Amino acid sequence: xxxxxxxxxxxxxxxxxxxxxxxxxxxxxxxxxxxxxxxxxxxxxxxxxxxxxxxxxxxxxxxxxxxxxxxxxxxxxxxxxxxxxxxxxxxxxxxxxxxxxxxxxxxxxxxxxxxxxxxxxxxxxxxxxxxxxxxxxxxxxxxxxxxxxx
Ligand code: HEM
Numbered sequence: 001x002x003x004x005x006x007x008x009x010x011x012x013x014x015x016x017x018x019x020x021x022x023x024x025x026x027x028x029x030x031x032x033x034x035x036x037x038x039x040x041x042x043x044x045x046x047x048x049x050x051x052x053x054x055x056x057x058x059x060x061x062x063x064x065x066x067x068x069x070x071x072x073x074x075x076x077x078x079x080x081x082x083x084x085x086x087x088x089x090x091x092x093x094x095x096x097x098x099x100x101x102x103x104x105x106x107x108x109x110x111x112x113x114x115x116x117x118x119x120x121x122x123x124x125x126x127x128x129x130x131x132x133x134x135x136x137x138x139x140x141x142x143x144x145x146x147x148x149x150x
Contacts, residue, residue, distance in 0.1 A: 001064060004079040008060025011087055015052025019045060040098040051119070052090055059086075059126055066133040074129030082126045089118030 022045045026037045063079055092115035099108040 002076060002079075004076050004083060005060050005064040007080070007083055008056055008063060011083070012053050012057035012060060015048050015056060015090075019048035019053055022048060038098075040100070044094055044098060047090070047093065051086075056086065059083075062130055063126075066130060067135070069132050072129075072132060078125065078129055082122050082129065085118045085122035085125065089115045089122060091115075092118065 022041070026041055026045060029035070030037050059082070092111050096108040096111035096115065099105065100112060102108075
């Protein structure tokens, strides 16, 4: 398992813990305060779990398991770039999005916009890097014969 596979998967597990923790806090608040959970915190909870945990886990496992293409540009450095863009984007989102419509909206808005750009860049980079690794069995066998494999 390469360094970046471990970083993707461990980060995903950290988001799972954070998402469950926030979910537990929100559910306790709802039960004890008898008040609706503020929408912006539900958004954070959902993105912690769906993007931070689930998507990131799939990215890590995909980068680990999909067959590698010889001499392809998407190696550890580009995987690290994708990981960094995703996680920086998510963290900036979580510290800014809850404050978009309050007194700190002037500071929060540009940070949320930057976080959107970072997350999109992470996703597109990963898609571009993984795309050539999705091949049919016959194609892989042909490439393996060409490389001198069995
Ligand atoms: C992988 C696990 C989970 C996923 C994918 C998930 C996903 C979601 C989604 C999509 C919503 C929005 C629902 C809506 O607005 O209609 C939500 C809301 C919520 N979740 Fe989770 N959740 C997970 C785990 C948990 C856990 C473990 C807890 C508590 C211990 C929790 C507590 C809550 C609470 C309190 C809300 C807000 C409900 C409300 O608006 O009143 N979630 N979750």
